[in-house]
Amino acid sequence: MALHVPKAPGFAQMLKDGARYFSGLEEAVIRNIGACKEFSHSVQSAYGPNGMNKMVINHLEKMFVTSDAATIIRELDVEHPAAKLMILGSEMQDSEVGDGTNFVIILAGALLECSEELIRLGVTPTEIAEGYELALEKCLDILPKLVCKEVKSTHDTENMKKAILTSVQSKQYGNEEFLSDLIIKACDSIISEGTTFNVDNVRVCKIPGCGLFSSQVVKGMVFKKQIEGEVTKVEKGKIALYSCAVDIMQTETKGTVLIKTAEELTNFSRGEENLLEMQIKAIADTGAKVIVSGAKFGDMALHYVNKYGLMAVRLNSKFDLRRLSKSVGGTVLPRLTPPSQQELGYCDSVHVEELGDTPTVVFKNEGKDARIATIVIRGATDSYMDDIERAIDDGVNTYKCLSRDGRLVPGAGAIEVELACQLSEYADTLPGLEQYAVRKFANALETFPKTLAENSGLRSTIVLEKLLAAHKNGEKNIGVDIESDNSTCDVVEKNILDLYSCKYWGLKYAVGAAATILRVDQIIMAKRAGGPKPRQGGGDDDE
Known part of the structure; x- marks a missing residue:
């Protein structure tokens, strides 16, 4: 029961x-x-x-x-x-x-x-x-x-630095002077009159090795990766940006091709190769010296990219691609078509640099039109560099708040x-x-x-x-x-x-x-x- x-x-x-x-x-x-x-x-x-x-x-x-x-x-x-x-x-x-x-x-x-x-x-x-x-x-x-105290203008770097020192000090006591200088330098290079300051425009790239005092500010973007092709340095180059793969174009619908003889097969594959070569030649003819893609580079495509002396960079993240397009002032194209002059980006220098044993690709703009700055942090361990990054993040946020309201207590x-x-x-x-x-x-x-x-x-x-x-x-x-x-x-x-x-x-x-x-x-x-x-x-x- x-x-x-x-x-x-x-x-x-x-x-x-x-x-x-x-x-x-x-x-x-x-x-x-x-x-x-x-x-x-x-x-x-x-x-x-x-x-x-x-x-x-x-x-x-x-x-x-x-x-x-x-x-x-x-x-x-x-x-x-x-x-x-x-x-x-x-x-x-x-x-x-x-x-x-x-x-x-x-x-x-x-x-x-x-x-x-x-x-x-x-x-x-x-x-x-x-x-x-x-x-x-x-x-x-x-x-x-x-x-x-009140900071009247963001160009008053001395007072801005005093305000940022305290927020960095609470995370990194002892290194605040050096870090505040880096933050001011990075923020100052991207703020322009009449625009609001965007925290996202100060990027941080952490590269193990050396010591904290080897950290530096780069006007532009730094990526931890190898390049795809053979060209490793381009000065004052135009940049073509693509979100698609640089490879033989896949047809949008499935098609069946009936090939009867060996000659037809060689003609068919040669046609595809010629088409790819024409596409890459057309990109090179626009004056572009660097191709940046958000997807893979095919082997055949790389052969032609090297043939026409272009530099090939692949970015895995679509967010990085967007930031780079903002940084160089170009437009990301969804198909492998030759870009117009308005769609091309421009960069003073794109080169490969080895820091420690980490290969990096640096997109550098020296002029006042650098829209994005990167702080390259060096340090012994990953967790130490993460902590430095948080201190920098606090400092950059303080800069943002000061650009809106400069009052200090x-x-x-x-x-x-x-x-x-x-x-x-x-x-x-x-x-x-x-x-x-x-x-x-x-x-x-x-x-x-x-x-x-x-x-x-x-x-x-x-x-x-x-x-x-x-x-x-x-x-x-x-x-x-x-x-x-x-x-x-x-x-x-x-x-x-x-x-x-x-x-x-x-x-x-x-x-x-x-x-x-x-x-x-x-x-x-x-x-x-x-x-x-x-x-x-x-x-x-x-x-």
């Missing part, structure tokens, strides 16, 4: 077996806060120039060694729904500003950690969320008053301490329960100077006391000094500056994520869909 087991009462009985349901403060809110807290603590130790690296191995077994929060969270497959909300905020920051992803996660985590104490004291999560939103409004009012925790001091005073003027939340918001902002100090091996409580005392005396630009024993310094003198837009959006996204998580009081997770389970790793021999 089968026993009838009643389902759990309440909401859970409406769902399929295997569904999970949490509700109420203890189960849902505190649980979510706990998960977010853990997550933000794990990336906190990666904050600042002396932040520790994390070793992340993603689902494809690829290894990343980095302190860049954006990369860490992109490669980790985080399951927890509340932690996912924080990650979404951080990803929005990445697409908006391109830097400051760690700022969002640490602030959201700190805000939730502070709210936990208030919840235990009986303040409702909704009141805390409202208090945080009040505090955010106040912060966004104060922020413009704390701007300490003091870095090194100075702006967070100043906001915390002003918020504490603001909290005293509020009548309701929001004042507790605003005060906790100020406490959460103090996490940043504390983290910077801890990661640099300083005593965080002493540093924070010094900073708060200085800011109460009206010294707005005092921040954490990670280099000297004094532990505090005037950050504007030391050129530690952060983007205004980075802090503005960072505060917005962090508070948005924290308030959303606080307002969740029930979690209902449907049963997982059936399907093939991921393959389990094989056991050890010992087992």
Whole structure:
């Protein structure tokens, strides 16, 4: 006789077996806060120039060694729904500003950690969320008053470099001078009046060997590959670009040819060869010296390409082909037809260069019309070069933000301490329960100077006391000094500056994520869909 087991009462009985349901403060809110807290603590130790690296191995077994929060969270497959909300905020920051992803996660985590104490004291999560939103409004009012410098034009390279130094320094402490020069040089060569700056136009090519200081900027594009033909160098050459294969044309429909004698067979194949030779001769007659194709070069076609002294380059990626067409100002043709003069691209120099033992093909434009610049990074290991690439990416994004909004605020925790001091005073003027939340918001902002100090091996409580005392005396630009024993310094003198837009959006996204998580009081997770389970790793021999 089968026993009838009643389902759990309440909401859970409406769902399929295997569904999970949490509700109420203890189960849902505190649980979510706990998960977010853990997550933000794990990336906190990666904050600042002396932040520790994390070793992340993603689902494809690829290894990343980095302190860049954006990369860490992109490669980790985080399951927890509340932690996912924080990650979404951080990803929005990445697409908006391109830097400051760690700022969002640490602030959201700190805000939730502070709210936990208030919840235990009986303040409702909704009141805390409202208090945080009040505090955010106040912060966004104060922020413009704390701007300490403004870069008026992207041609002001000295001030642009000062602004980029800080964002590169947080990833590559010690190499920031050299990398900032590379970034400025690359960005400066492609920005033109009246156009918006596109981050995609600064390419990075990583070539193992040598050291970081052998890295260089090339105006144009660099590809890690061999050429197809025999010509290895072309000066001031016109370029024909094709997305199809350079080979005997395949007919569009299937045709059957009946051949009766050997003579007919030789005539037929000779006809195809002659047609191919005519096509390549017609391309050479237009003045083109380089053929770039997105597909293969046939053996017969290569024979004629070499015969007419053309250089043949094959690119595997259609995106690279598009970028190259933009860089040389040509049009990519879908069929092997001779290009018109308007469709031909032009390049000052196309040549093969060996760096280390890696062959590269370089398309170089010396004039002002270089639309794309490539930074060639040299280094000992792949993971080191990947990390340099991330630092360059941050620097290029900073350049983009400065070309839109040149305002800068003091870095090194100075702006967070100043906001915390002003918020504490603001909290005293509020009548309701929001004042507790605003005060906790100020406490959460103090996490940043504390983290910077801890990661640099300083005593965080002493540093924070010094900073708060200085800011109460009206010294707005005092921040954490990670280099000297004094532990505090005037950050504007030391050129530690952060983007205004980075802090503005960072505060917005962090508070948005924290308030959303606080307002969740029930979690209902449907049963997982059936399907093939991921393959389990094989056991050890010992087992």
